[in-house]
Amino acid sequence: MSLRSGLAGVMVAAALAVAPSISGAQAIAKAGEPPTVVMQNLAFGPAPADLKVGETLVFRNDDSFRHTATARGDFDLDLKPGHSGSVVLKRAGTIQVTCRYHPTMKLTLTVAPLPALGDSRQ
Numbered sequence: 001m002s003l004r005s006g007l008a009g010v011m012v013a014a015a016l017a018v019a020p021s022i023s024g025a026q027a028i029a030k031a032g033e034p035p036t037v038v039m040q041n042l043a044f045g046p047a048p049a050d051l052k053v054g055e056t057l058v059f060r061n062d063d064s065f066r067h068t069a070t071a072r073g074d075f076d077l078d079l080k081p082g083h084s085g086s087v088v089l090k091r092a093g094t095i096q097v098t099c100r101y102h103p104t105m106k107l108t109l110t111v112a113p114l115p116a117l118g119d120s121r122q
């Protein structure tokens with residue numbers, strides 16, 4: 001439970017920091033703060049729960065190193081220290097994220113399909 005409240009504080013801070021830069025994605029984002037992954041101490045923070053296709057996910061680099069959030073075939077953000085960026089999750093399933101500069105940095109995202117789509121296989 002203490003983890004939960006700590007995380008909430010981080011996410012509020014992220015939303016405030018990122019708000020000016022996500023206007024292009026706001027049509028897709030739900031109201032309130034977008035789910036955020038914080039990069040710190042050469043690691044990705046915890047993956048947000050309940051990610052869905054079409055949702056905007058923010059990566060924020062709180063480290064003093066440059067990092068990328070790279071998922072082959074899905075997205076590739078290059079973030080200087082103190083910068084953040086967002087991606088739109090385009091497919092359901094498991095997405096493996098790493099940093100091109102620090103291959104030991106790993107994150108697994110689980111993205112749920114849109115409920116209305118049901119079976120979205122081609």
Ligand SMILES: [Cu+2]
Nearest residue numbers: 067099101102
């Ligand atoms: Cu890195």
